[in-house]
Amino acid sequence: MPDITEPPQWLSNDPTVYRAPTTYTDKPAPPPTTAPLTRADVLSLLEADQDLWPQPLTEEQIISWWDSAPDWSWKYITSSTATSTTTGLFFCIPLRKSSFRMLQRGKLKEHQIGEEHIWKPAEDGEREVGLHVFHVEKDQTKAGWRREWGGMMARAFADLQLVVKKHGVEVLGYSALAVTPDGFRAFKNAGFELFDIERSAEHTPVEGVEPDAPSLLALPKSKDNLESATFAPSNGYWFFKEAQENQDSMVVF
Ligand SMILES: CC(C)(COP(=O)(O)OP(=O)(O)OC[C@H]1O[C@@H](n2cnc3c(N)ncnc32)[C@H](O)[C@@H]1OP(=O)(O)O)[C@@H](O)C(=O)NCCC(=O)NCCS
DSSP states (O other): OOOOOOOOOOOOOTTTTTTOOOOOOOOOOOOOEOOOOOOOHHHHHHHHHHHSSOOOOOOOHHHHHHHHGGGGGEEEEEESSSSSEEEEEEEEEEHHHHHHHHHTTTTTTTOOOOOOBOOOSSTOOOOEEEEEEEEEEEEOOOOOHHHTOOOHHHHHHHHHHHHHHHOOOOEEEEEEOOOOOHHHHHHOOOOOOOOEEEEEEETTTOSOOOOOOOOOEEOOHHHHHHHOOOOTTTTEEEEEOOOOTTTTTTTOO
């Protein structure tokens, strides 16, 4: 039985080193399949995220995201007869309509998402969700992505539609807080719209804001600023994408 319990060791925590694979030496690997995240995966993701984008997220909180919506997040594994390797990780939080609207208005920050904001099946009969992508990452040393398996974003969003169908919900839209150049490019390429820019208070102490207060600060913005924005390491970029009408809520790449 392949061991898939080891958390991925390749989760990145340095925004300056992300690069798509440039070498392709291995023979083609079988396409990845999805497997549920383990508690260890979730905790190692938290650790990596804290290095990347310091925000007051607790273990209890991220575990509650995972517990409340276990089938909206997964890892990709490729298996041979002897081994099984994690090649990607996708973590999405289905939000209740009211919570998603708050997120869109900047009234709810990622680190403030609690169990009460998360959509759960059969709760109040609510059928509308907003899908917040907390993390998407592939093992960039595995050249199979793109060449053979296609882009990870496209794959993850296609798999996400299966979960949407399973739950029979209507998707209001998608959101993501991109804090890496890859994330910035990936969400832009996927047709997300840059909506707001935030700065980590850790990078930019602000007068009147306590050091341990929620670490994100909205920057003054104008539409022009957003349109011309390019990635800068101390910024977090909020991307949103409305669900496409008449397209079965599919994200079109
Ligand atoms: C985000 C991520 C999963 C997207 O993977 P993906 O959908 O397979 O797409 P890639 O980023 O590999 O490539 C997308 C496109 O950008 C291009 N690209 C890759 N690196 C690039 C670079 N440094 N500069 C310019 N273009 C680049 C690719 O060639 C590709 O172009 P194509 O569509 O014409 O083939 C992946 O980049 C990743 O794991 N990054 C590290 C983790 C991360 O930063 N996650 C986001 C956190 S907010």
